Amino acid sequence: MLILTCPYCGVSGEETEFHGGGEAHLKRFGPGASEADFESYLFHRENPKGVHFERWRHVNGCGKWFIAARDTATLQVFGTYPAQTTEPPQEIRDKITAARPGWRWRDFA
Amino acid sequence: MSETVTALGGAHYAGYATITEQPARGMITLRGNLAEVAVKNAATGVAGVDMPDLRECHIVDQRGIAWMSPDELLVMVPHPEVASAVSTIQQTLSGLHSLVVDVSDARALFRIEGSGAREVLAKLCPVDLSPAAFGPGQIRRTRLGHVSAAFWMVDDSAFELVCFRSVAQYAFDLLKTAAEPGGEVGVF
Numbered sequence: 439m440l441i442l443t444c445p446y447c448g449v450s451g452e453e454t455e456f457h458g459g460g461e462a463h464l465k466r467f468g469p470g471a472s473e474a475d476f477e478s479y480l481f482h483r484e485n486p487k488g489v490h491f492e493r494w495r496h497v498n499g500c501g502k503w504f505i506a507a508r509d510t511a512t513l514q515v516f517g518t519y520p521a522q523t524t525e526p527p528q529e530i531r532d533k534i535t536a537a538r539p540g541w542r543w544r545d546f547a
Numbered sequence: 548m549s550e551t552v553t554a555l556g557g558a559h560y561a562g563y564a565t566i567t568e569q570p571a572r573g574m575i576t577l578r579g580n581l582a583e584v585a586v587k588n589a590a591t592g593v594a595g596v597d598m599p600d601l602r603e604c605h606i607v608d609q610r611g612i613a614w615m616s617p618d619e620l621l622v623m624v625p626h627p628e629v630a631s632a633v634s635t636i637q638q639t640l641s642g643l644h645s646l647v648v649d650v651s652d653a654r655a656l657f658r659i660e661g662s663g664a665r666e667v668l669a670k671l672c673p674v675d676l677s678p679a680a681f682g683p684g685q686i687r688r689t690r691l692g693h694v695s696a697a698f699w700m701v702d703d704s705a706f707e708l709v710c711f712r713s714v715a716q717y718a719f720d721l722l723k724t725a726a727e728p729g730g731e732v733g734v735f
Contacts, residue, residue, distance in 0.1 A: 446616065446617050447601065447602060447616060447617065447688075448601060448602065449602070449687070449689075451673060451674075451689065452673045454673060454690055455673055455689055455690050497695070498688065498689055498690040498695045498696075499616075499688040499689060500615065500616035500617065500619075500688065501616055502616060502617070
């Protein structure tokens with residue numbers, strides 16, 4: 439079971455209070471983009487065993503979207519942060535590096 | 548004006564905690580920038596209680612303000628006053644980016660009372676309800692069985708719980724089953 443902390447209201451709740459929203463930090467390719475970019479935006483997703491970034495919504499609480507950095511194999515949560523960002527904050531990256539030296543996820547490390 | 552009818556007509560159950568559907572209460576959703584002085588004044592002006600901070604709920608009898616999210620408050624007033632309270636808030640906030648809606652009819656309100664009240668809720672919600680972790684003055688929005696709900700304590704042994712009116716019967720049945728005599732766990 440995952441215990442997530444909502445960065446907006448500070449509630450630490452178990453995962454049934456939240457709802458997963460798929461992979462985080464997707465870059466949108468819209469009208470005018472190449473077919474390949476659009477295809478990857480729509481369909482290509484990471485499926486890592488290890489460090490992963492996901493969108494979550496505090497659906498039964500304050501209703502806000504946030505991003506969680508966690509390990510898909512051990513369910514360790516490295517941290518959560520507000521969704522108004524295009525890349526993980528340095529503080530979160532440092533925590534991941536401390537626990538999983540040499541980690542890599544898409545373009546982030 | 549037509550007579551207000553609550554979802555369950557004041558349903559009541561006495562188990563090892565008592566569950567009672569409460570009479571209609573005026574509830575107003577107020578969204579806006581909570582750091583804005585005008586927003587604070589608008590809410591405290593009609594509710595007559597102090598502005599709540601993060602995850603706080605200040606309530607005195609029928610009047611109160613609950614912190615719902617970083618940009619949302621639930622303002623409570625006696626039911627007959629709700630229309631005038633909405634217009635007062637709207638006037639105070641004219642020109643400011645905000646949303647004020649009377650949601651009284653969208654909600655069901657329950658009171659869970661007695662020494663077993665904490666335990667009844669703890670059976671249904673994934674929340675630490677020990678007296679050290681949760682007490683009067685706080686609000687928690689969470690999951691009650693399969694539906695969303697929010698609750699706060701009005702004193703040391705009584706909770707008020709709101710959920711959507713459409714799931715009032717489900718919420719009442721859940722609470723009732725959890726409060727059946729013989730189901731005591733005795734954790735708190």
